[in-house]
Ligand SMILES: NC(=O)C1=CN([C@@H]2O[C@H](COP(=O)(O)OP(=O)(O)OC[C@H]3O[C@@H](n4cnc5c(N)ncnc54)[C@H](OP(=O)(O)O)[C@@H]3O)[C@@H](O)[C@H]2O)C=CC1
Ligand SMILES: Nc1nc(=O)c2c([nH]1)NC[C@@H]1CN(c3ccc(C(=O)N[C@@H](CCC(=O)O)C(=O)O)cc3)C=[N+]21
């Protein structure tokens with residue numbers, strides 16, 4: 001079997017069109033455009049690219065984009081006061097602090113300081129808690145974007161065994177909660193897991209999010225399964241690759257996401273969806 005590709009660029013374009021149409025409708029109704037604030041600290045080249053893409057997509061769907069580029073020497077107190085200002089700013093519906101921050105800054109208290117209603121990354125404990133309790137509000141972008149991809153191929157979650165490789169707060173853990181919410185039976189693998197190969201062989205849905213190129217061998221993959229590769233690893237050659245041995249996995253899976261062009265574009269599209277939702281919710285409440 002050669003797996004069909006799950007086209008994240010195509011599905012994300014559909015999401016952007018949906019968001020764009022809802023923004024247009026708001027403007028026709030005399031309402032304001034959603035506002036998204038993206039905060040970049042320092043000059044990490046990968047972060048600069050991601051932030052540029054986020055701002056570009058933001059503008060392409062008609063949002064107001066608020067940009068904050070702080071030097072690598074920005075202090076914790078400076079960031080705290082910026083977050084306080086953005087929390088109070090009525091034109092800002094969503095606040096995103098690009099991670100990772102330079103090592104002298106502590107991300108956790110900053111993420112906690114973002115008002116949960118403006119937490120478009122879905123990283124605040126309030127929003128993670130809501131997902132945990134089956135009543136999600138703002139959902140972490142990468143896992144929610146992956147669910148959208150899985151829905152787009154008609155995934156049957158109930159009765160499926162889903163394996164999530166990686167247990168970070170921003171990808172692996174919320175991914176497991178999203179799959180659980182859909183009715184899958186979940187396993188979460190991490191650094192201390194023994195016999196990763198054995199779990200992969202039993203996974204109808206595999207989500208690889210460890211950040212280790214080639215960690216998942218193609219020959220482990222369950223025939224007929226769906227493989228979602230979240231890994232974004234830059235090789236010395238400059239080439240971007242995932243955590244899964246793509247060519248070999250493709251010979252066994254039924255569906256697979258490419259890297260690039262799979263999960264990455266969905267993360268940004270879901271961010272836009274979250275910002276619109278945050279905006280619509282603030283209008284009512
Ligand atoms: N496409 C996209 O939109 C996005 C892509 N990414 C990419 O996804 C990957 C993961 O990101 P993130 O969650 O932030 O990374 P982290 O480094 O925070 O988390 C990685 C997780 O994988 C686990 N892990 C590491 N090595 C192994 C191993 N050998 N076997 C099993 N589990 C292992 C770690 O275990 P432990 O907890 O024990 O340390 C940890 O839970 C990265 O490549 C990142 O670039 C991230 C965000 C968005
Ligand atoms: N507060 C915060 N929120 C995040 O959501 C967040 C973050 N910080 N820090 C870094 C990670 C990583 N991340 C990606 C988003 C898009 C692509 C993406 O668009 N990837 C393209 C290719 C990009 C390229 O070519 O380099 C693709 O896969 O096709 C990748 C990775 C969001 N993150």
Ligand SMILES: [Mg+2]
Nearest residue numbers: 140141142267
């Ligand atoms: Mg995210």
